[in-house]
Each structure stands twice: as structure tokens, then as C-alpha cells.
Amino acid sequence: MPHPRPPRTAARLLAALALAVLAALPAGPATARADAGPRTPAAPRTATAAAPELLIGQSTRTAWDDFQSYGQDADGGSVYYELRRGDWVGDHHRDYATMLARQGRTVQVGISWKDNPPGFPGGDENAKAARSRAVTAEIAAGGHTAALDRLLAFADAHPAARFTLRLDYEVSSFHHCTDASCSSYKNAFARLAAHLDARSRAHNLEYVFHPVRGEFEAMYPGDAAVDWMxxxxxxxxxxxxxxxxxxxYNGTPPQNYDIAASQCRNAYIGTDAHGNPAAVWRNFDHDGNVLKLVKFARDHAKPVVLSEAGLMNFTADGTATDGIEQVRAEQWVNRLFSLLDYRGPIPNLPGEHDLRGVIRSVVYIGLDFRHGWDGVDDGTFDFPPDTTWFVDGRLSRYGPARAAFCRGLAANGFTARCR
Structure with missing residues (x-):
């Protein structure tokens, strides 16, 4: 079951109320208060010694049911909510969230505006991104908060559940920053968190900063606003x-591909044979930006959630689950859990780094992506049959990977277990 969330400090709640009062004032032009400051800093939340969470799926209970075929005691799941309509992305998102919330579990909610910005009439991706940046500035100035009323009422109606809210997801400067300092997104994050804190009766909300890998430091909203990275x-x-x-991607046929070349080769600062500082080359099993993000979170006393984790892009045949797919799936699982337990060098940084215990939550999507983002084979949407970008990502289809996943849950102290 979900872990109890630590209470917010009085200072943080008072700061949230103060910002809520500001948000209620006329906003003026969209940029009038885009530089409104974050909430008053409070003692940062730290990762606890509680068991890490396993959340299942995105969008529907399909992945949950698949996990239940071989596992039990998952802590919750993940769904999406759209700022444009002020509602869940679809009924299936709402229904899955309802199932989880009624059981008092954790519900990760991706609150989106970049994918479908309010007030966007249509156009190309550049025009959509420009509107997303404008919406971000409008949020920072106090706009669009009414679109969260339905979500807030839902959370209040389920006080035993825990809601971890991604204030947009995979955020980037391209979609969310109106200037080099990215004050637009930082202040939008703080504004939304303050608005929700001030109006929450259940006080069961936490806030997730979920950036693209390389922009976590430049876009960080600050310790006072962020609960999770x-x-x-x-x-x-x-x-x-x-x-x-x-x-x-480089055009190499899979049968001619050397697995060693698939690893990330980077330099880190080590020592030479004489003990002097020197650049050392190493093949890594984890992207350097991911390792640096986890280190950044550790340095800021923030736990990390792997907000989206799943099997994609790993097969030579989008319809197969019996060849190279078995190997790739097992490798993916083993590297996933080795990330949770990482201690070693980080590219372009000196020394060794102990990142064990920083990742406290894993969202394993576990869907058959060939049938779209919801993974439901209902005939409404499928990706082209010849693509292998979107594949069957259900661990129930890959025996060695499923066994590795079960071992990883047990070895890392998850409450979730395999049968």
C-alpha cells in the first residue's frame, strides 16, 4: 500500500496561501506576473527508508491486470489529466484513477498542457510549442487554475489515496521556457503547487518535476516547490x-549489431596509473544525463520517481516476442534495477557517486504499445504494423525478463511481489 506522505511544514502552507491570494487578484497581461517568486523555502523533503513504490501502467487498468497475472501488491498507477479541457484525458483514465484511489493507493497524474495547449487552434509543432510556452507564462501569472477544479475535487473525495502530480511531463525549454532563465516554467510550477495546496482539504498532493534528461538543472523550480524529481x-x-x-537508427541490420556498441561510451574523471586526475573512458549501462539527474536529486534531498518506464524500440520485428526481444527485454530489466542500486562513476564528473536509495518509485508502464498509448486492442487505434518503435511491452510475454523483474522487486525491497 502507499506510504504516508510527510506533512507539509507550516511555513510552506502559509507561503502557499499567500501565493493563492496573489493568484486570485486580476492577472493583467499574460506576462504581468511571470516572474512571481516561488513559495517560501521550507525544509526539503528527503527520501525515506520506506519500501520503494511500484506503480503500474498509464491511462488504463490494462497493464494493472497484466501485472496481476504474475504479481501482486503494486502501490498504484499512472494517468493523465488535460489542462485544456479541465478533465481527464479520457474516461479510461478517470476509471483507472478511481479504482486506485478507492483502494487508497498512489495515483501519479500527468497534468498536460504542452501536448494540447489551451487556446491552440491548430497548426504545426512549432506553433503548438509557441502556444505551450505562452500558456506556461499565463499559468505563472495566475491563469488556468480553474481547469484543476475537477482534479482537486477528485483528490479531496479520496483522502486515503496519495496523488503525485507531474506539472506537465518531460518538460523542456522548447515547450515551457519564454526566456533563458526559464522563469516562466519555474513560476508556473510554484503557482500551480501553491494553488492546489491552498485549496486541498485532504492534503494528499505531492508535486513532481519531470524534465527531459538534459535540462533538469536549468529548469528546476526550487526545493520549496518540488517534492519529487x-x-x-x-x-x-x-x-x-x-x-x-x-x-x-544508424541503419545497421540487427543481426550485424555488436551489443557492446549499444552502450553509452563517456569519459569521467578518474586517475591514471600514477594516481593523477585523468579522463577515463568507460561504457555505461545508463545515460549520463539520467545519472546526473539522480545525483542532482540526491544533492537536493529529493526522491526520484521513474515516471515513465517501459519496453520500447527493442525489437527487430514488431510482431515477435520470441527472438531478440527476449534478450533485449531481460537486458532492459536488469539495467533498470541496476540504476536503482547505482554506485560508481558519472560521465564528466570526478570520483565515485553513491546513488543507492535515491529512486523511490518506479512506474512500469507494461502495455502492448502496438495498440497505441493505452495498449488496448479495441480496434480504435493501432500503430502501423511495420513499425518496431511501438512493440509489445508486457513483461508477461518475456519469461527471462519477467523473472529478472521479480528478482529485482525482491532484491530492492519493494512491497510488490511476484506470485
Whole structure:
């Protein structure tokens, strides 16, 4: 079951109330208060010694049911909510969230505006990103908060559940920053967190900063606003080869691919034979930006959630589950758990780094991505059958990977277990 969340400090709640009062004032132009300051700093939340969480799926209970075929006692799941409509992305998201919340579990909610910005009439990706940046500044100035009323009422109606809210997901300067300092996103994050804190009766909300890998430091909203740092972990983040339509991105046929070349080769600051500082080359099993993000979270006393983790891009044939897919899936699982237990060098940084215990939550998506982002084979949407970007990512289909996943849960102290 979910772990009890530590109470917010009085200073943090008072700061949230103060910002809520500001948010209630007329906002003026969208940029009028884009530089509104974050909440008053409070003692940072630290990772606890409690068992790490396993959250299952995204969007529907399909992945939950698949995990239940071989496992039990997962802590919760993940869904999406859209700022544009002020509602869940679909009924299936709401229904899955309801199932989890009624059981008092953790519900990770991705609150999105970059994918479908409020007020965006349509156009190309650059126009959509420009509108997303404008919406970010509008949020920082106090706008769009009414769109969260439905979500807030839902959380209040389920006080025994715990809601970890990603204030947009895989955030980036391209979609969220109006200037080099990225004050727009930092202040938008703080504004939304303050608004929700001030109006929450159940006080069961926590806030996740989930950036793209390379921009976590430049976009960080600050210790007072952030409860968790999130990161996505698919193939590249674990230095595994990425396939599409039977070929790797560099055009190499899979049968001719050297697995050693799939690892990330980076330099880190070690010592030479005489003990002097020197650049040392090493093949890593984890992307350097992911390791640096986890270190950054540790340095700021924030736990990390792997907000999206799943099997994608790993097969030479989008319909197969019996060849190279078995090997890739097992490698992915082993590297996932080795990230949770990482102690070693980090590219371009001196020394050794102990990152064990910083990652406190894993969202394993576990869907058949060939049938779309919801993984439901209902005939409404499928990815093209010849693509191998989107594949069957259910561990129930890969015996060695499933066994490795079960061992990883037990070895890392998860409450979730395999049957």
C-alpha cells in the first residue's frame, strides 16, 4: 500500500496561501506576473527508508491486470489529466484513477498542457510549442487554475489515496521556457503547487518535476516547490539499441549489431596509473544525463520517481516476442534495477557517486504499445504494423525478463511481489 506522505511544514502552507491570494487578484497581461517568486523555502523533503513504490501502467487498468497475472501488491498507477479541457484525458483514465484511489493507493497524474495547449487552434509543432510556452507564462501569472477544479475535487473525495502530480511531463525549454532563465516554467510550477495546496482539504498532493534528461538543472523550480524529481526510462536511457522497422537508427541490420556498441561510451574523471586526475573512458549501462539527474536529486534531498518506464524500440520485428526481444527485454530489466542500486562513476564528473536509495518509485508502464498509448486492442487505434518503435511491452510475454523483474522487486525491497 502507499506510504504516508510527510506533512507539509507550516511555513510552506502559509507561503502557499499567500501565493493563492496573489493568484486570485486580476492577472493583467499574460506576462504581468511571470516572474512571481516561488513559495517560501521550507525544509526539503528527503527520501525515506520506506519500501520503494511500484506503480503500474498509464491511462488504463490494462497493464494493472497484466501485472496481476504474475504479481501482486503494486502501490498504484499512472494517468493523465488535460489542462485544456479541465478533465481527464479520457474516461479510461478517470476509471483507472478511481479504482486506485478507492483502494487508497498512489495515483501519479500527468497534468498536460504542452501536448494540447489551451487556446491552440491548430497548426504545426512549432506553433503548438509557441502556444505551450505562452500558456506556461499565463499559468505563472495566475491563469488556468480553474481547469484543476475537477482534479482537486477528485483528490479531496479520496483522502486515503496519495496523488503525485507531474506539472506537465518531460518538460523542456522548447515547450515551457519564454526566456533563458526559464522563469516562466519555474513560476508556473510554484503557482500551480501553491494553488492546489491552498485549496486541498485532504492534503494528499505531492508535486513532481519531470524534465527531459538534459535540462533538469536549468529548469528546476526550487526545493520549496518540488517534492519529487521524475525521469523517463526507455531504451536510450539504459544505453540499449533503438530499433525501427527492423533497423537501428544508424541503419545497421540487427543481426550485424555488436551489443557492446549499444552502450553509452563517456569519459569521467578518474586517475591514471600514477594516481593523477585523468579522463577515463568507460561504457555505461545508463545515460549520463539520467545519472546526473539522480545525483542532482540526491544533492537536493529529493526522491526520484521513474515516471515513465517501459519496453520500447527493442525489437527487430514488431510482431515477435520470441527472438531478440527476449534478450533485449531481460537486458532492459536488469539495467533498470541496476540504476536503482547505482554506485560508481558519472560521465564528466570526478570520483565515485553513491546513488543507492535515491529512486523511490518506479512506474512500469507494461502495455502492448502496438495498440497505441493505452495498449488496448479495441480496434480504435493501432500503430502501423511495420513499425518496431511501438512493440509489445508486457513483461508477461518475456519469461527471462519477467523473472529478472521479480528478482529485482525482491532484491530492492519493494512491497510488490511476484506470485
Amino acid at each position: 521524475g525521469v523517463s526510462v526507455f531504451a536510450h536511457e539504459l544505453c540499449l539499441p533503438i530499433h525501427d522497422r527492423g533497423y537501428l
